Amino acid sequence: MKKVFENKYFVIASRIFLGGLFMYASFDKMANPQAFADIINNYRMLPVQFVNPLAIFLPWLEFITGLFLIAGKWVKSSLLLYSTFLLIFIIGLSQALIRGLDISCGCFSVHPSTTSEVWLRIVEDMFLLFISVNLFKYLPEDKLKTENSINIT
Amino acid sequence: MSKTTLIQAGWILLLTLIAGIFFNLSNPNRIQFIGDEKTVDFSTSDSLLNALRVQDSILKAADSLKLNSDRRNDSLEFLNEQRVKDSTANANKLDSIKHVQDSLKAVKQKTEDSLKNLQNQLTEISKPVDIKLDFAKALFDKKYKFIDARDIADYDAGHIQDAINIPYHEFDKYKDRLSSLPKDQVYVTYCSSACDVSIDMAYAMAKMGFIKLYIFRGGWDEWKNAGFPAN
Numbered sequence: 001m002k003k004v005f006e007n008k009y010f011v012i013a014s015r016i017f018l019g020g021l022f023m024y025a026s027f028d029k030m031a032n033p034q035a036f037a038d039i040i041n042n043y044r045m046l047p048v049q050f051v052n053p054l055a056i057f058l059p060w061l062e063f064i065t066g067l068f069l070i071a072g073k074w075v076k077s078s079l080l081l082y083s084t085f086l087l088i089f090i091i092g093l094s095q096a097l098i099r100g101l102d103i104s105c106g107c108f109s110v111h112p113s114t115t116s117e118v119w120l121r122i123v124e125d126m127f128l129l130f131i132s133v134n135l136f137k138y139l140p141e142d143k144l145k146t147e148n149s150i151n152i153t
Numbered sequence: 154m155s156k157t158t159l160i161q162a163g164w165i166l167l168l169t170l171i172a173g174i175f176f177n178l179s180n181p182n183r184i185q186f187i188g189d190e191k192t193v194d195f196s197t198s199d200s201l202l203n204a205l206r207v208q209d210s211i212l213k214a215a216d217s218l219k220l221n222s223d224r225r226n227d228s229l230e231f232l233n234e235q236r237v238k239d240s241t242a243n244a245n246k247l248d249s250i251k252h253v254q255d256s257l258k259a260v261k262q263k264t265e266d267s268l269k270n271l272q273n274q275l276t277e278i279s280k281p282v283d284i285k286l287d288f289a290k291a292l293f294d295k296k297y298k299f300i301d302a303r304d305i306a307d308y309d310a311g312h313i314q315d316a317i318n319i320p321y322h323e324f325d326k327y328k329d330r331l332s333s334l335p336k337d338q339v340y341v342t343y344c345s346s347a348c349d350v351s352i353d354m355a356y357a358m359a360k361m362g363f364i365k366l367y368i369f370r371g372g373w374d375e376w377k378n379a380g381f382p383a384n
Binding site: 060 | 154157162164166173180184185186
């Protein structure tokens with residue numbers, strides 16, 4: 001496992017795959033914040049006051065972490081945030097599945113016709129989380145520019 | 154996990170915050186930073202159901218009153234004719250019979266007026282009202298129209314019998330269909346149980362001028378579980 005996740009080409013491919021997926025997922029949500037807020041509300045997990053802020057900022061978090069992953073900058077911190085949010089998505093979807101809520105996932109599109117099986121989305125997210133966590137685990141530490149410059153001097 | 158990673162994560166969150174704020178402010182589809190709670194009058198559901206039952210019993214009572222009144226009128230007229238024939242000396246009694254007849258008519262008129270008032274009180278609702286399953290079924294039995302606010306795929310998978318599908322997410326597309334409906338009729342909006350589009354739909358309809366709107370928040374899930382008529 002370690003060998004695979006330390007392979008240079010595998011790491012690049014995984015970064016582009018995860019980053020691209022997150023960026024793609026963010027576009028529709030950014031364009032239609034109200035529809036995304038309705039979807040978050042349907043999960044019945046958050047007080048109504050937290051729904052709109054999440055609908056505004058979550059797509060941007062997806063977009064920015066995706067961008068950093070593809071660019072290869074601040075990869076570890078992006079993976080940390082990425083993994084945290086995948087975990088939250090899995091918890092949200094699981095509680096909806098257990099409670100029998102008939103909801104639209106809102107994972108890649110805010111349009112209700114894209115509704116898919118919730119359990120399938122959970123499996124997908126678990127797969128992404130597996131890649132993300134292992135990349136985080138085996139990737140060497142990013143250094144801040146300031147630290148690098150100190151070391152050089 | 155190093156301190157560097159945490160600091161960078163903090164910067165990413167800050168970037169997200171700034172980008173989110175600026176984008177939302179410039180977005181034509183922007184939303185409020187703190188959303189308003191969608192509220193409906195939950196408590197009135199039971200009283201409305203009771204009112205509907207009272208309305209039914211009053212209508213029945215009015216029917217029987219009308220029947221009795223007609224019978225009395227017939228018998229009074231018959232009596233009247235008999236007495237006119239019998240003797241002109243009974244003119245005074247005839248007056249009293251007419252007096253009774255007039256007062257009966259007045260009572261009948263008052264009953265009809267109060268019935269109309271009650272009906273208006275029951276159905277003239279400017280603000281949509283939330284209802285429970287039993288009241289929704291009562292309205293269904295009275296052949297009132299149900300509006301399914303879910304998307305077409307969900308509607309096709311199953312819906313309340315004879316419900317009209319107007320997906321709220323494509324409201325503008327279906328606005329013409331709504332415009333063609335009479336605005337003074339009773340309508341019940343619903344979606345599935347875990348959704349708010351039934352509320353949004355009812356309020357959008359209220360803005361269009363519909364005045365008798367109910368929201369069945371239990372929706373399709375509750376209706377289906379109860380085994381009520383469905384397509």
